[in-house]
Amino acid sequence: MTDVRLRHGRASLAVSFFAQGVAFALLVTRIPAIQDRYGISDGLLPVFLAAVPILAGVGSVVTEKLVAKVRPSMVLRSAQPVVLLALLGVGAGDALWQIAVSLAAFGLAVGALDASMNMLGVSLQRAYGRSIMLGFHAAYSLGGIAGASLAWAGAHWDLSLLVSYLPVVVVLLPLTLIGSRWYADATPDAVEAAVGSADKPVTAGSKPVVFKLLLPLCLVMAFAYIGDSTVSNWSAKYLQDVLHSSEELATVPYNAYMVTTLLGRAVGDFGVRRFGAVAVVRCGTVLAAAGFGVVAIASGPWVGILGFTMLGLGLCVIVPQTFAAAGRLFPAASDAAVARLNIFNYVGFLIGSPLVGALGDAWSYRGAMLVPMVMVLVTLVYARSFGTDPAGYGGGHERPRTVDVG
Numbered sequence: 160m161t162d163v164r165l166r167h168g169r170a171s172l173a174v175s176f177f178a179q180g181v182a183f184a185l186l187v188t189r190i191p192a193i194q195d196r197y198g199i200s201d202g203l204l205p206v207f208l209a210a211v212p213i214l215a216g217v218g219s220v221v222t223e224k225l226v227a228k229v230r231p232s233m234v235l236r237s238a239q240p241v242v243l244l245a246l247l248g249v250g251a252g253d254a255l256w257q258i259a260v261s262l263a264a265f266g267l268a269v270g271a272l273d274a275s276m277n278m279l280g281v282s283l284q285r286a287y288g289r290s291i292m293l294g295f296h297a298a299y300s301l302g303g304i305a306g307a308s309l310a311w312a313g314a315h316w317d318l319s320l321l322v323s324y325l326p327v328v329v330v331l332l333p334l335t336l337i338g339s340r341w342y343a344d345a346t347p348d349a350v351e352a353a354v355g356s357a358d359k360p361v362t363a364g365s366k367p368v369v370f371k372l373l374l375p376l377c378l379v380m381a382f383a384y385i386g387d388s389t390v391s392n393w394s395a396k397y398l399q400d401v402l403h404s405s406e407e408l409a410t411v412p413y414n415a416y417m418v419t420t421l422l423g424r425a426v427g428d429f430g431v432r433r434f435g436a437v438a439v440v441r442c443g444t445v446l447a448a449a450g451f452g453v454v455a456i457a458s459g460p461w462v463g464i465l466g467f468t469m470l471g472l473g474l475c476v477i478v479p480q481t482f483a484a485a486g487r488l489f490p491a492a493s494d495a496a497v498a499r500l501n502i503f504n505y506v507g508f509l510i511g512s513p514l515v516g517a518l519g520d521a522w523s524y525r526g527a528m529l530v531p532m533v534m535v536l537v538t539l540v541y542a543r544s545f546g547t548d549p550a551g552y553g554g555g556h557e558r559p560r561t562v563d564v565g
Contacts, residue, residue: 165286168343172279173298175239175338178331179272180302181309182246185324186265187391188310192320193249197258207258211266212505218270219505223498225271226278231494232342235275239335241268247328250320274501278494280479281486282344285493290431296479297424304417368495372488375541376481377503382534383477384507385514386447386470389531390416392512393524394467397454401524404460412467419471427476436480437546444538447473451532455525477538478504484545 186193194204218238225234241264248261280295306327313323394412398404423443430439450469457463485500486493511531518527 164341164343165283167341168279169283169287169291171338171341172276172283172343173295175235175272175276175335176280176295176298177302177305178239178335179242179269179276180299180304181306181327181331182242182302183269184303184306185310185327186246186249188307189313189320189323192314193258196253196320197255199255199258207262209509211262211269212508214263214266215270215273216502216505218267218272219274219498219501220270221267222271222274223495226275226494226498230344231275231278231282232339232344234271235279235342236336236339238268238271238275239339240332242272243328243332243335247321247324250322250324270501270505273504274498277482277501278497279342279344281482281493281497284483285486285490286343290428290436290483292479292483293424293427293431293476296475297421297427300417300421300424300475304421307414307417368489368492368499370499373485373496373499375544376485376488376500379477379538379541379544380481380500380503381507381510382531382537383474383481384504385511386451386474386531386535387478388508388511389515389528390467390470390474393515393519397524397528398460398463402457402460402463404463408460412464415464415468416471419468420475423472423475424479427479430476431480435546436484437542439476440480440545441539441542443473443476444535444542445473447477448532448536449473451528451535455528455532474535477535480545488544 190204190208193199199207222231222234245261245265245268248264249258252258252261276295280292284291309323309327312318313320391413394416395409398412399406399409427439430442447470450466450471450473453466453469454463455466457466482497482500485496489496514530515524515527518524518530
Protein backbone atom coordinates (compact mmCIF):
# COMPACT_ATOMS: atom_id res chain seq x y z
CA MET A 160 0.00 0.00 0.00
CA THR A 161 2.84 2.36 0.81
CA ASP A 162 4.29 1.89 -2.67
CA VAL A 163 0.90 2.59 -4.27
CA ARG A 164 0.41 5.73 -2.18
CA LEU A 165 3.85 7.02 -3.16
CA ARG A 166 3.16 6.42 -6.85
CA HIS A 167 -0.18 8.18 -6.54
CA GLY A 168 1.51 11.01 -4.67
CA ARG A 169 4.08 11.34 -7.41
CA ALA A 170 1.43 11.47 -10.14
CA SER A 171 -0.79 13.95 -8.29
CA LEU A 172 2.18 16.24 -7.61
CA ALA A 173 3.13 16.15 -11.30
CA VAL A 174 -0.42 17.32 -12.10
CA SER A 175 0.05 20.25 -9.72
CA PHE A 176 3.34 21.22 -11.36
CA PHE A 177 1.67 21.02 -14.77
CA ALA A 178 -1.28 23.18 -13.66
CA GLN A 179 1.06 25.78 -12.19
CA GLY A 180 3.02 25.90 -15.46
CA VAL A 181 -0.19 26.52 -17.40
CA ALA A 182 -1.42 29.24 -15.02
CA PHE A 183 1.86 31.15 -14.88
CA ALA A 184 2.34 31.05 -18.64
CA LEU A 185 -1.21 32.29 -19.24
CA LEU A 186 -0.55 35.24 -16.96
CA VAL A 187 2.86 36.40 -18.19
CA THR A 188 2.24 35.85 -21.91
CA ARG A 189 -0.92 38.00 -21.89
CA ILE A 190 0.63 41.00 -20.11
CA PRO A 191 0.01 43.34 -23.09
CA ALA A 192 -3.67 42.36 -23.13
CA ILE A 193 -3.88 42.83 -19.34
CA GLN A 194 -2.30 46.26 -19.66
CA ASP A 195 -4.81 47.27 -22.35
CA ARG A 196 -7.83 45.92 -20.48
CA TYR A 197 -7.08 47.81 -17.27
CA GLY A 198 -5.50 50.90 -18.82
CA ILE A 199 -2.23 50.42 -16.95
CA SER A 200 0.33 53.01 -18.03
CA ASP A 201 3.84 52.05 -19.13
CA GLY A 202 5.17 53.77 -16.02
CA LEU A 203 2.88 51.83 -13.67
CA LEU A 204 3.25 48.44 -15.37
CA PRO A 205 6.69 47.64 -13.86
CA VAL A 206 5.23 48.24 -10.39
CA PHE A 207 2.53 45.63 -10.98
CA LEU A 208 5.01 43.19 -12.52
CA ALA A 209 7.50 43.58 -9.65
CA ALA A 210 4.77 43.17 -7.03
CA VAL A 211 4.05 39.56 -8.07
CA PRO A 212 7.52 38.09 -7.35
CA ILE A 213 7.91 40.26 -4.23
CA LEU A 214 4.63 38.97 -2.81
CA ALA A 215 5.58 35.45 -3.91
CA GLY A 216 8.69 35.77 -1.76
CA VAL A 217 6.46 36.76 1.15
CA GLY A 218 4.27 33.74 0.46
CA SER A 219 7.31 31.47 0.54
CA VAL A 220 8.40 32.91 3.91
CA VAL A 221 4.90 32.43 5.33
CA THR A 222 4.90 28.84 4.06
CA GLU A 223 8.07 28.10 6.03
CA LYS A 224 6.19 29.10 9.19
CA LEU A 225 3.03 27.20 8.24
CA VAL A 226 4.74 23.87 7.62
CA ALA A 227 5.92 23.83 11.22
CA LYS A 228 2.26 23.25 12.11
CA VAL A 229 0.68 21.58 9.07
CA ARG A 230 1.98 19.35 6.31
CA PRO A 231 3.12 20.90 3.00
CA SER A 232 0.30 19.03 1.27
CA MET A 233 -2.22 21.10 3.24
CA VAL A 234 -0.57 24.32 2.08
CA LEU A 235 -0.49 23.12 -1.53
CA ARG A 236 -4.10 21.93 -1.37
CA SER A 237 -5.15 25.42 -0.25
CA ALA A 238 -2.81 27.55 -2.41
CA GLN A 239 -3.42 26.03 -5.83
CA PRO A 240 -7.13 26.91 -6.03
CA VAL A 241 -6.28 30.49 -4.99
CA VAL A 242 -3.76 30.77 -7.83
CA LEU A 243 -6.29 29.55 -10.39
CA LEU A 244 -9.10 31.73 -9.05
CA ALA A 245 -6.77 34.75 -8.96
CA LEU A 246 -5.95 34.09 -12.61
CA LEU A 247 -9.67 34.08 -13.34
CA GLY A 248 -9.98 37.33 -11.39
CA VAL A 249 -7.37 38.92 -13.65
CA GLY A 250 -9.54 38.08 -16.64
CA ALA A 251 -12.86 39.04 -15.06
CA GLY A 252 -12.13 42.49 -13.63
CA ASP A 253 -12.14 45.88 -15.30
CA ALA A 254 -11.00 48.31 -12.58
CA LEU A 255 -7.44 49.03 -11.45
CA TRP A 256 -8.14 48.00 -7.86
CA GLN A 257 -9.47 44.66 -9.09
CA ILE A 258 -6.29 43.79 -11.00
CA ALA A 259 -4.26 44.91 -7.97
CA VAL A 260 -6.19 42.55 -5.68
CA SER A 261 -6.04 39.67 -8.17
CA LEU A 262 -2.28 40.01 -8.74
CA ALA A 263 -1.65 40.34 -5.00
CA ALA A 264 -3.58 37.11 -4.36
CA PHE A 265 -1.79 35.43 -7.26
CA GLY A 266 1.64 36.48 -5.97
CA LEU A 267 1.10 35.40 -2.35
CA ALA A 268 -0.49 32.10 -3.39
CA VAL A 269 2.11 31.29 -6.02
CA GLY A 270 4.90 31.70 -3.44
CA ALA A 271 3.16 29.23 -1.14
CA LEU A 272 2.45 26.95 -4.10
CA ASP A 273 6.02 26.89 -5.41
CA ALA A 274 7.45 26.28 -1.95
CA SER A 275 5.02 23.52 -0.95
CA MET A 276 5.25 21.73 -4.34
CA ASN A 277 9.02 21.57 -4.10
CA MET A 278 8.87 20.51 -0.44
CA LEU A 279 6.72 17.56 -1.46
CA GLY A 280 8.97 16.82 -4.43
CA VAL A 281 12.11 16.77 -2.26
CA SER A 282 10.55 14.51 0.37
CA LEU A 283 9.17 12.13 -2.26
CA GLN A 284 12.57 11.90 -3.93
CA ARG A 285 14.11 10.93 -0.60
CA ALA A 286 11.43 8.28 -0.10
CA TYR A 287 12.07 6.89 -3.58
CA GLY A 288 15.82 6.86 -2.99
CA ARG A 289 16.54 8.04 -6.55
CA SER A 290 16.23 11.20 -8.61
CA ILE A 291 12.67 12.08 -9.63
CA MET A 292 12.77 15.85 -9.06
CA LEU A 293 13.51 16.77 -12.67
CA GLY A 294 10.38 14.92 -13.75
CA PHE A 295 8.20 17.27 -11.70
CA HIS A 296 9.83 20.30 -13.28
CA ALA A 297 9.40 18.69 -16.70
CA ALA A 298 5.66 18.64 -15.96
CA TYR A 299 5.89 22.35 -15.16
CA SER A 300 7.68 23.01 -18.45
CA LEU A 301 5.02 21.04 -20.32
CA GLY A 302 2.36 23.14 -18.62
CA GLY A 303 4.24 26.29 -19.60
CA ILE A 304 4.26 25.24 -23.24
CA ALA A 305 0.53 24.41 -23.08
CA GLY A 306 -0.26 27.72 -21.38
CA ALA A 307 1.79 29.74 -23.87
CA SER A 308 0.07 27.93 -26.74
CA LEU A 309 -3.37 28.69 -25.29
CA ALA A 310 -2.35 32.32 -24.82
CA TRP A 311 -1.21 32.48 -28.46
CA ALA A 312 -4.57 31.08 -29.55
CA GLY A 313 -6.39 33.64 -27.42
CA ALA A 314 -4.40 36.49 -28.91
CA HIS A 315 -4.67 35.10 -32.45
CA TRP A 316 -8.47 34.89 -32.31
CA ASP A 317 -8.75 38.10 -30.30
CA LEU A 318 -10.44 36.38 -27.35
CA SER A 319 -11.03 38.32 -24.17
CA LEU A 320 -8.98 37.43 -21.11
CA LEU A 321 -12.03 35.96 -19.41
CA VAL A 322 -12.87 33.75 -22.38
CA SER A 323 -9.22 32.61 -22.52
CA TYR A 324 -8.90 31.89 -18.81
CA LEU A 325 -12.31 30.52 -17.84
CA PRO A 326 -12.13 27.13 -19.68
CA VAL A 327 -8.63 26.53 -18.29
CA VAL A 328 -9.73 27.19 -14.71
CA VAL A 329 -12.88 25.11 -15.17
CA VAL A 330 -10.72 22.14 -16.18
CA LEU A 331 -7.71 22.58 -13.88
CA LEU A 332 -9.46 23.54 -10.65
CA PRO A 333 -11.43 20.30 -10.16
CA LEU A 334 -8.52 18.28 -11.56
CA THR A 335 -6.08 19.62 -8.97
CA LEU A 336 -8.61 19.39 -6.14
CA ILE A 337 -9.29 15.74 -6.95
CA GLY A 338 -5.58 15.03 -7.35
CA SER A 339 -4.82 16.65 -4.00
CA ARG A 340 -6.46 13.67 -2.29
CA TRP A 341 -3.36 11.62 -3.13
CA TYR A 342 -0.60 14.03 -2.09
CA ALA A 343 2.04 12.11 -0.12
CA ASP A 344 4.14 13.89 2.50
CA ALA A 345 6.88 11.27 2.40
CA THR A 346 9.78 11.40 4.85
CA PRO A 347 12.98 9.33 4.69
CA ASP A 348 12.61 8.01 8.22
CA ALA A 349 8.94 7.18 8.31
CA VAL A 350 7.46 6.69 4.85
CA GLU A 351 4.56 4.74 6.23
CA ALA A 352 3.60 7.49 8.65
CA ALA A 353 4.00 10.18 6.01
CA VAL A 354 1.69 8.61 3.47
CA GLY A 355 -0.74 7.27 6.01
CA SER A 356 -1.56 10.48 7.87
CA ALA A 357 -1.35 13.36 5.45
CA ASP A 358 -2.96 15.91 7.74
CA LYS A 359 -0.66 15.59 10.77
CA PRO A 360 1.81 18.38 11.51
CA VAL A 361 5.44 17.82 10.68
CA THR A 362 8.23 18.82 13.02
CA ALA A 363 11.33 20.33 11.50
CA GLY A 364 13.69 18.06 13.34
CA SER A 365 16.67 18.77 15.53
CA LYS A 366 19.02 20.25 12.92
CA PRO A 367 18.00 23.82 12.04
CA VAL A 368 18.69 25.44 8.69
CA VAL A 369 22.00 27.29 8.86
CA PHE A 370 21.79 30.04 6.24
CA LYS A 371 25.57 30.18 5.83
CA LEU A 372 25.50 26.56 4.60
CA LEU A 373 22.47 27.19 2.39
CA LEU A 374 23.88 30.39 0.87
CA PRO A 375 25.81 28.73 -2.03
CA LEU A 376 22.61 27.06 -3.21
CA CYS A 377 20.72 30.37 -2.82
CA LEU A 378 23.26 32.07 -5.09
CA VAL A 379 23.00 29.28 -7.65
CA MET A 380 19.20 29.56 -7.60
CA ALA A 381 19.29 33.35 -8.08
CA PHE A 382 21.83 33.17 -10.91
CA ALA A 383 19.88 30.40 -12.67
CA TYR A 384 16.74 32.54 -12.63
CA ILE A 385 18.67 35.58 -13.83
CA GLY A 386 19.63 33.43 -16.82
CA ASP A 387 16.06 32.20 -17.26
CA SER A 388 14.54 35.69 -17.08
CA THR A 389 17.12 36.91 -19.60
CA VAL A 390 15.79 34.41 -22.12
CA SER A 391 12.11 35.02 -21.40
CA ASN A 392 12.37 38.81 -21.44
CA TRP A 393 15.10 39.57 -23.97
CA SER A 394 15.43 36.73 -26.48
CA ALA A 395 12.87 38.16 -28.95
CA LYS A 396 14.24 41.70 -28.71
CA TYR A 397 17.82 40.45 -29.06
CA LEU A 398 17.07 38.45 -32.17
CA GLN A 399 15.14 41.25 -33.82
CA ASP A 400 17.21 44.30 -32.81
CA VAL A 401 20.72 42.85 -32.60
CA LEU A 402 20.64 39.93 -35.04
CA HIS A 403 18.16 41.63 -37.43
CA SER A 404 15.65 38.81 -37.67
CA SER A 405 12.05 39.16 -38.76
CA GLU A 406 9.36 39.70 -36.13
CA GLU A 407 8.04 36.20 -36.76
CA LEU A 408 11.47 34.55 -36.39
CA ALA A 409 12.05 36.51 -33.17
CA THR A 410 9.36 34.40 -31.47
CA VAL A 411 11.31 31.17 -32.11
CA PRO A 412 14.09 31.40 -29.46
CA TYR A 413 11.78 31.30 -26.44
CA ASN A 414 9.78 28.44 -27.91
CA ALA A 415 13.01 26.54 -28.62
CA TYR A 416 14.17 27.30 -25.08
CA MET A 417 10.94 25.94 -23.57
CA VAL A 418 10.97 22.79 -25.68
CA THR A 419 14.60 21.96 -24.87
CA THR A 420 13.93 22.71 -21.20
CA LEU A 421 11.15 20.12 -21.28
CA LEU A 422 13.32 17.57 -23.09
CA GLY A 423 16.28 18.12 -20.77
CA ARG A 424 14.15 17.69 -17.67
CA ALA A 425 12.37 14.66 -19.09
CA VAL A 426 15.67 12.75 -19.37
CA GLY A 427 17.59 14.55 -16.61
CA ASP A 428 16.62 12.17 -13.81
CA PHE A 429 18.20 9.28 -15.72
CA GLY A 430 21.41 11.29 -15.98
CA VAL A 431 21.42 11.99 -12.25
CA ARG A 432 20.87 8.31 -11.45
CA ARG A 433 23.66 7.25 -13.80
CA PHE A 434 26.28 9.95 -13.26
CA GLY A 435 25.25 11.76 -10.07
CA ALA A 436 23.85 15.23 -9.42
CA VAL A 437 27.27 16.91 -9.32
CA ALA A 438 28.24 15.75 -12.81
CA VAL A 439 24.84 16.63 -14.30
CA VAL A 440 24.86 20.12 -12.77
CA ARG A 441 28.42 20.74 -13.99
CA CYS A 442 27.52 19.68 -17.52
CA GLY A 443 24.37 21.79 -17.46
CA THR A 444 26.32 24.81 -16.21
CA VAL A 445 28.97 24.53 -18.93
CA LEU A 446 26.31 24.06 -21.61
CA ALA A 447 24.29 27.07 -20.37
CA ALA A 448 27.39 29.29 -20.24
CA ALA A 449 28.36 28.17 -23.73
CA GLY A 450 24.83 29.04 -24.86
CA PHE A 451 25.18 32.60 -23.58
CA GLY A 452 28.56 32.80 -25.30
CA VAL A 453 27.08 31.65 -28.62
CA VAL A 454 24.27 34.22 -28.27
CA ALA A 455 26.79 37.00 -27.56
CA ILE A 456 28.93 36.29 -30.65
CA ALA A 457 26.14 35.12 -32.97
CA SER A 458 26.55 36.29 -36.55
CA GLY A 459 22.91 35.80 -37.48
CA PRO A 460 19.46 34.81 -36.18
CA TRP A 461 19.85 31.05 -36.55
CA VAL A 462 23.12 31.02 -34.61
CA GLY A 463 21.37 33.03 -31.91
CA ILE A 464 18.54 30.50 -31.83
CA LEU A 465 21.15 27.74 -31.43
CA GLY A 466 22.55 29.58 -28.41
CA PHE A 467 19.15 29.94 -26.76
CA THR A 468 18.49 26.26 -27.45
CA MET A 469 21.72 25.34 -25.65
CA LEU A 470 20.61 27.55 -22.76
CA GLY A 471 17.41 25.54 -22.39
CA LEU A 472 19.27 22.23 -22.23
CA GLY A 473 21.80 23.62 -19.74
CA LEU A 474 19.72 25.68 -17.32
CA CYS A 475 16.88 23.16 -17.07
CA VAL A 476 18.73 20.81 -14.70
CA ILE A 477 20.06 23.39 -12.27
CA VAL A 478 16.92 24.57 -10.43
CA PRO A 479 15.39 21.14 -9.68
CA GLN A 480 18.74 19.83 -8.47
CA THR A 481 19.22 22.92 -6.29
CA PHE A 482 15.99 22.11 -4.44
CA ALA A 483 17.04 18.47 -4.13
CA ALA A 484 20.47 19.46 -2.81
CA ALA A 485 18.87 21.66 -0.12
CA GLY A 486 16.82 18.68 0.99
CA ARG A 487 19.93 16.52 1.27
CA LEU A 488 21.85 19.25 3.09
CA PHE A 489 19.18 19.57 5.79
CA PRO A 490 17.35 16.23 5.82
CA ALA A 491 15.66 16.95 9.16
CA ALA A 492 14.52 20.43 8.10
CA SER A 493 14.14 20.12 4.34
CA ASP A 494 10.82 22.02 4.27
CA ALA A 495 12.36 25.11 5.85
CA ALA A 496 15.42 24.87 3.58
CA VAL A 497 13.26 24.64 0.44
CA ALA A 498 11.09 27.59 1.53
CA ARG A 499 14.12 29.82 2.08
CA LEU A 500 15.78 28.68 -1.12
CA ASN A 501 12.58 29.34 -3.05
CA ILE A 502 12.81 33.06 -2.19
CA PHE A 503 15.90 33.34 -4.39
CA ASN A 504 13.85 32.14 -7.34
CA TYR A 505 12.04 35.48 -7.14
CA VAL A 506 15.22 37.44 -6.38
CA GLY A 507 16.72 36.21 -9.66
CA PHE A 508 13.49 36.92 -11.52
CA LEU A 509 13.42 40.49 -10.19
CA ILE A 510 17.09 41.21 -10.93
CA GLY A 511 17.57 39.51 -14.29
CA SER A 512 15.47 41.52 -16.71
CA PRO A 513 16.32 45.03 -15.39
CA LEU A 514 20.00 44.12 -15.18
CA VAL A 515 20.28 42.98 -18.79
CA GLY A 516 18.18 45.91 -19.98
CA ALA A 517 20.32 48.47 -18.15
CA LEU A 518 23.56 46.92 -19.42
CA GLY A 519 22.19 46.70 -22.95
CA ASP A 520 21.21 50.37 -22.97
CA ALA A 521 24.43 51.59 -21.33
CA TRP A 522 26.85 49.24 -23.09
CA SER A 523 25.60 46.71 -25.65
CA TYR A 524 23.18 43.81 -25.66
CA ARG A 525 25.93 41.47 -26.85
CA GLY A 526 28.03 42.45 -23.86
CA ALA A 527 25.03 42.21 -21.57
CA MET A 528 24.68 38.50 -22.44
CA LEU A 529 28.12 37.87 -20.95
CA VAL A 530 27.00 38.96 -17.47
CA PRO A 531 24.47 36.15 -16.88
CA MET A 532 27.02 33.81 -18.49
CA VAL A 533 29.54 34.65 -15.75
CA MET A 534 26.86 34.37 -13.06
CA VAL A 535 25.81 30.93 -14.25
CA LEU A 536 29.46 29.82 -14.26
CA VAL A 537 29.58 30.53 -10.51
CA THR A 538 27.62 27.28 -10.17
CA LEU A 539 30.85 25.41 -11.00
CA VAL A 540 32.44 26.85 -7.87
CA TYR A 541 29.64 25.42 -5.72
CA ALA A 542 29.02 22.23 -7.72
CA ARG A 543 30.10 19.99 -4.84
CA SER A 544 27.17 21.37 -2.82
CA PHE A 545 24.92 19.26 -5.04
CA GLY A 546 26.59 16.12 -3.73
CA THR A 547 25.86 16.93 -0.09
CA ASP A 548 25.26 13.62 1.56
CA PRO A 549 24.51 13.66 5.28
CA ALA A 550 24.13 9.87 5.36
CA GLY A 551 27.65 9.38 4.11
CA TYR A 552 27.08 7.90 0.66
CA GLY A 553 29.12 10.02 -1.69
CA GLY A 554 29.46 10.96 -5.31
CA GLY A 555 26.25 12.93 -5.57
CA HIS A 556 24.20 9.78 -6.25
CA GLU A 557 21.01 8.93 -4.44
CA ARG A 558 21.42 5.96 -2.14
CA PRO A 559 18.82 3.26 -2.75
CA ARG A 560 16.38 2.84 0.11
CA THR A 561 14.33 -0.13 1.10
CA VAL A 562 11.25 1.45 -0.49
CA ASP A 563 10.89 0.12 -4.02
CA VAL A 564 8.42 2.09 -6.08
CA GLY A 565 8.01 2.52 -9.80
